Amino acid sequence: MLIMTSRIECIFFSEFHPTLGPKIRYQVPEEYISRELFDTVQVYIITKPELQNKLITVTAMGKKLIGCPVCIEHKKYSRNALLFNLGLVCDAQTNTCALEPIVKKLSGYLTTLELESEFISNEESKQKLLPIMSTLLEELNATGACTLPIDESNTIHLKLIQLRKDPPIVQEYDVPVFTQYKDHFIKSQWDLTTQQILPYIDGFRHIQKISAEADVELNLVRIAVQNLLYYGAVTLVSIFQYSNVYCTTPKVQSLIDDKSIQEECLNYVTKQGQKRASIRDVFQLYCGLSPGTTVRDLCSRYSQQLQRVDERRLIQFGLMKTLIRRLQKYPVKVNRDERSRLPRLFTGCHSYDEICCKTGMF
Numbered sequence: 128m129l130i131m132t133s134r135i136e137c138i139f140f141s142e143f144h145p146t147l148g149p150k151i152r153y154q155v156p157e158e159y160i161s162r163e164l165f166d167t168v169q170v171y172i173i174t175k176p177e178l179q180n181k182l183i184t185v186t187a188m189g190k191k192l193i194g195c196p197v198c199i200e201h202k203k204y205s206r207n208a209l210l211f212n213l214g215l216v217c218d219a220q221t222n223t224c225a226l227e228p229i230v231k232k233l234s235g236y237l238t239t240l241e242l243e244s245e246f247i248s249n250e251e252s253k254q255k256l257l258p259i260m261s262t263l264l265e266e267l268n269a270t271g272a273c274t275l276p277i278d279e280s281n282t283i284h285l286k287l288i289q290l291r292k293d294p295p296i297v298q299e300y301d302v303p304v305f306t307q308y309k310d311h312f313i314k315s316q317w318d319l320t321t322q323q324i325l326p327y328i329d330g331f332r333h334i335q336k337i338s339a340e341a342d343v344e345l346n347l348v349r350i351a352v353q354n355l356l357y358y359g360a361v362t363l364v365s366i367f368q369y370s371n372v373y374c375t376t377p378k379v380q381s382l383i384d385d386k387s388i389q390e391e392c393l394n395y396v397t398k399q400g401q402k403r404a405s406i407r408d409v410f411q412l413y414c415g416l417s418p419g420t421t422v423r424d425l426c427s428r429y430s431q432q433l434q435r436v437d438e439r440r441l442i443q444f445g446l447m448k449t450l451i452r453r454l455q456k457y458p459v460k461v462n463r464d465e466r467s468r469l470p471r472l473f474t475g476c477h478s479y480d481e482i483c484c485k486t487g488m489f
Contacts, residue, residue: 195234294356
């Protein structure tokens with residue numbers, strides 16, 4: 128279920144009256160749009176021809192109004208045209224990108240209903256708009272979806288699509304990790320390239336290694352993983368090595384405060400075939416990570432706590448949940464020795480992982 132982040136505060140229906148001009152015929156809730164606000168924005172609600180059938184968003188008096196003005200020309204109408212607009216109102220600070228397709232679709236529905244059955248121009252059928260608007264407001268805010276029967280042959284289907292942020296650029300040294308159990312992943316719904324690389328995504332192979340072992344061109348692997356990232360199927364962590372150094376973040380406290388995180392963590396990091404690890408041991412291991420302490424050092428110091436804990440999955444889970452972060456190293460060349468091709472990467476801008484991948488050390 129999609130929980131609304133772009134909350135709709137009001138739905139309104141405006142039309143052009145032959146003698147009174149632009150007016151709001153219906154709004155839910157009633158009297159939400161003041162006369163002053165409507166007078167300010169009415170030229171963008173019932174518009175001139177050049178703005179008709181286009182999405183328009185206007186902000187005024189702390190509110191953001193989104194509409195798509197419709198004009199249906201025919202000699203049967205007064206002044207030979209029917210002008211109307213079914214729009215939404217949100218707070219001025221709301222990101223309304225996800226609502227724009229809804230407004231456009233509603234505009235199309237009402238246009239079709241008018242052309243087929245004179246739904247808008249007939250006063251009796253137009254009265255059905257008010258309960259329709261009430262249901263739209265309630266259901267879109269509650270669930271982000273709405274199915275509304277209009278009559279025996281017409282039903283409105285609307286669903287808000289949550290807009291996702293563009294994923295980060297996938298580098299050859301990044302390691303993809305599934306965000307859900309791999310067994311629950313539906314392989315057939317993805318393209319052939321993605322299907323080919325899925326068996327090699329284990330949370331430890333980096334992109335370049337996946338490319339080599341799956342025999343898929345590197346850029347294709349990067350594109351496929353970026354697509355998985357976009358849909359939240361995977362996340363990216365850094366390459367695991369026992370020489371890596373990590374430190375905790377303030378979020379490590381959630382291991383103590385959040386029972387669901389505790390359960391998820393213990394299920395994830397406990398070694399197969401072993402009795403379940405204790406949260407005390409896991410928390411102690413995470414707190415043992417600090418600048419100057421490698422994973423190898425951690426394993427030496429906390430061998431007893433690691434009897435039931437897989438240290439690789441411990442690090443992996445910590446990175447996925449941002450309980451810990453990696454302290455990267457960025458070599459800087461301090462002399463002029465040009466005999467090796469490595470110094471060109473020693474600029475302080477390339478991490479060990481990147482250098483090792485580019486030089487084939489991984």
